[in-house]
Amino acid sequence: MGKVTGFKEYARVEEGHEATETRVKHFKEFTLHLTDEEAKIQGARCMDCGTPFCNNGCPINNIIPDFNDLVYQQDWKSAIEVLHSTNNFPEFTGRICPAPCEAACTLGINEAPVGIKSIEHAIIDKAWENGWVQPKPAERKTGKKVAVIGSGPAGLAAAQQLARAGHDVTVFEKNSRLGGLLRYGIPDFKLDKGNIDRRVEQMKAEGVVFKTGTYVGKGALPHGVGSDAKTKLDPAQVLAEFDAVVLAGGSEVPRDLAIPGRELDGVHFAMEFLPQQNKVNAGDKLKEQIKAGGKHVVVIGGGDTGSDCVGTSNRQGAKSVTQLELLPKPPVQEDKALTWPYWPNKLRTSSSHEEGCVREWAITTKEFRGENGKLKSLVTARVEWSKDEKTGQFKMSEVAGSEQEIPAELAFLAMGFVHPVGSVLEAFGVEKDARGNIRAATDGDEAYATNVAKVFTAGDMRRGQSLVVWAIREGRQAAQAVDKYLMGESLLPR
Known part of the structure; x- marks a missing residue:
């Protein structure tokens, strides 16, 4: 692959970033993709390792060694063809994927892994710049109609694949703009929404029809993640009109924190906060916006959503930002002999953390305190984790005398999501699993099929x-299952 001894000769080069003091003054993307020469050198680091674990580390099984080699050869047009053969939207994953492929890189056993994500980012940006990303409409139409509910990465991937198979695809989205959590959950400084818009234009040219502001379900119109639905369709109407339906919405019900003071003004779910800023960036006028400017902000939850709250709060001019995590602080360096090629538990510092944030681990929030109905502080306590000798499970215990009070005028709950909106699932009559998600297998003749005839599901x-890359995988695989259901066989890749 590339230069046989490249992994010995070249070091990993990270993508550049705009200076911290500059980028916190705006909401635009600040990550710079590699130059052609830097990408070539990174491609040269890819080893001829025989068994490329990166392929399996990647949920969509990107053919990573091949496009690394093509970038080393500077054959960029062939590189995007290889990349697109497994990934409909590398501009999304090249920007926001945590890169499990790099955790599985063979070179990563004892060196810094190949910069696979940065190479992917460079390939797709060059492809757009050179006009190589073109619509691929189906040569023949099947006459079959498919409805896709939800325009996040799973819905978009399923819709594009099904349209290319010749089906008439309509995507229903409850928001006024397309993209789901790509649009409203991920800050603009991580993913410029123009990346979504140009893909949508490509898909329209391929025959996909988009209907925004349309809620498919029963009961009141939803007011969740950025929702501004104005039209409601009964699922029975959709089932009667279409030959197949793919439910591809998000996992939008957030995990709450039922402690004293939860009702105080200033305590919000992260997904009440983040979509508002994205809407403002897009030019929408809001009656009231949650603003962190001049306030002490506490983010409860140490994951990516919490990190996004940190970055957005800093850009709004927060007085201070503190992020709390219930679990212990991970090690700076993982035990590679124990974890490779799997995703390791290790300390990860995001670009938002670098912009200014106090991070606390092994800490629980016990109470929100306020004055005149407004949040003023949080009461926290330190916790210890120990393994139960009988069950092997870890259990948490509070450290005596460790209570402290943290000033906070805004608190964002970023503790993950528990399940999709139940009213949509119930309206279609699909079975749920123990976690409240739609029950469906991923293999066999019933892959991605629900218990309801001609209703399929994919993604969150x-x-x-889960991750955007998993949503793309499931959207693609569900499309193949739907195509096979409609036509008896499918030539779509799985």
Whole structure:
């Protein structure tokens, strides 16, 4: 692959970033992709390792060694063809994927892994710049109609694949803009929404029809993650009109924190806060916006959503930002002999953390305190984790005398999501699993099929809260299952 001894000669080069003091003044993307020469050198680091674990580390099984080699050869057009053969939207994953492929890189056993994500980012940006990303409409139409509910990465991937198979695809989205959590959950400084818009234009040219502001379900119109639905369709109407339906919405019900003071003004779910800023960036006028400017902000939850709250709060001019995590602080360096090629538990510092944030681990929030109905502080306590000798499970205990009070005028709950919106699932009559997600297998003749005839599902609605790259995988695989259901066989890749 590339230069046989490249992994010995070249070091990993990270993508550049705009300076911290500059980027916190705006909401635009600040990550710079590699130059052609830097990408070539990174491609040269890819080893001829025989068994490329990166392929399996990647949920969509990107053919990573091949496009690394093509970038080393500077054959960028062939590289995007290889990349697109497994990934409909590398501009999304090249920007926001945590890169499990790199955790599985063979070179990563004792060196810094190949910069696979940065190479992917460079390939797709160059492809757009050179006009290589073009619509691929189906040569023949099947006459079959498919409805896709939800325009997040799973819905978009399923819709594009099904349209290319020749089906008439309509995507229903409850928001006024397309993209789901790509649009409203991920800050603009991580993913410029123009990346979504140009893909949508490509898909329209391929025959996909998009209907925004349309809620498919029963009961009142939803007011969740950025929702501004104005039209409601009964699922029975959709089932009567279409030959197949794919439920591909998000896992939008957030995990709450039922402690004293939860009702105080200033305590919000993260997904009440983040979509508002994205809407403002898009030019929408809001009656009231949650603003962190000049306030002490506490983010409860140490994951990516919490990190996004940190970055957004800093850009709004927060006086201070503190992020709390219930679990212990991970090690700076993972035990590679124990974890490779799997995703390791290790300390990860995001670009938002670098911009300014106090991080606390092994800490629980016991109470929100306020004055005149407004949040003023949080009461926290330190916790210890120990393994139960009988069950092997870890249990948490509070450290005596460790209570402290933290000033806070805003607190964001970023503790993950528990399941999809139940009213949609109930309206379609689909079975749920123990976690409240739609029950459906991923293999066999019933892959991605629900218990309801001609209704399929993919992404977070089926697997629960997960990564964009997993959503793309499930959307593609569900499309193949739907195509096979409609036509008896399918040539779509799985």
